[in-house]
Amino acid sequence: EPEVTQTPSHQVTQMGQEVILRCVPISNHLYFYWYRQILGQKVEFLVSFYNNEISEKSEIFDDQFSVERPDGSNFTLKIRSTKLEDSAMYFCASTRDSYGYTFGSGTRLTVV
Amino acid sequence: GENVEQHPSTLSVQEGDSAVIKCTYSDSASNYFPWYKQELGKRPQLIIDIRSNVGEKKDQRIAVTLNKTAKHFSLHITETQPEDSAVYFCAASTLSGNNRLAFGKGNQVVVIP
Numbered sequence: 001e002p003e004v005t006q007t008p009s010h011q012v013t014q015m016g017q018e019v020i021l022r023c024v025p026i027s028n029h030l031y032f033y034w035y036r037q038i039l040g041q042k043v044e045f046l047v048s049f050y051n052n053e054i055s056e057k058s059e060i061f062d063d064q065f066s067v068e069r070p071d072g073s074n075f076t077l078k079i080r081s082t083k084l085e086d087s088a089m090y091f092c093a094s095t096r097d098s099y100g101y102t103f104g105s106g107t108r109l110t111v112v
Numbered sequence: 113g114e115n116v117e118q119h120p121s122t123l124s125v126q127e128g129d130s131a132v133i134k135c136t137y138s139d140s141a142s143n144y145f146p147w148y149k150q151e152l153g154k155r156p157q158l159i160i161d162i163r164s165n166v167g168e169k170k171d172q173r174i175a176v177t178l179n180k181t182a183k184h185f186s187l188h189i190t191e192t193q194p195e196d197s198a199v200y201f202c203a204a205s206t207l208s209g210n211n212r213l214a215f216g217k218g219n220q221v222v223v224i225p
Contacts, residue, residue, distance in 0.1 A: 031210070031211065033212075035213075041217070042201065042215045042216060042217045042218055043148075043156060043201060043203075043213075043215040044215070045212050045213060045214070048210040048211075048212055050210065055210045056210045056212055058212075091155060091156070095211070099144050099146070099161065099205075099211055100146070100158060100161065101146070101158065101213065102158075103148075103155040103156050103157070104155060105154070105155045106155055
């Protein structure tokens with residue numbers, strides 16, 4: 001079964017540093033998403049990406065966040081200047097038909 | 113935006129019994145309702161979903177029912193097994209373009225052997 005892959009699995013960074021979280025969605029999928037989950041809480045929508053542009057973003061996705069699909073396979077989430085409250089599990093997801101998401105295994109981001 | 117509430121927060125059941133988790137949603141335009149199972153430290157995995165044009169869907173021991181009028185939907189797990197122990201998240205969205213999912217807070221289901 002095809003998978004969404006995410007790297008790294010765990011990232012520790014100092015407050016104020018930039019981080020890039022990487023995702024390789026399933027190859028024939030068209031819609032791409034980033035969600036995050038703070039420990040013990042619900043999964044929260046960050047941003048959706050379709051046709052090489054952001055289609056929707058949440059209030060969490062402020063100017064510190066950006067996404068890119070630089071080469072047709074990778075889908076990255078960049079946090080420019082990390083804050084302590086950015087510590088969370090970040091999940092990438094993709095879907096072909098805008099339903100039936102496949103989630104990646106996540107990147108645990110720890111900001112110290 | 114859509115607001116999804118999920119109850120109860122924790123559910124303990126004896127192995128072999130049934131478990132029912134209920135969710136309510138606020139946006140009457142929502143028409144797609146998936147359920148995800150998340151084991152500790154792992155990714156959410158889709159276990160069943162339902163669209164608003166049907167009232168019930170079943171897949172082996174798992175079923176989902178939808179009441180559009182009352183804006184609630186439920187997950188039913190029959191003949192529970194220890195491997196059913198996990199956090200279950202409901203979600204809702206409108207099947208249009210982005211399909212942004214709004215998740216509930218999750219239910220910790222514990223199946224006692």
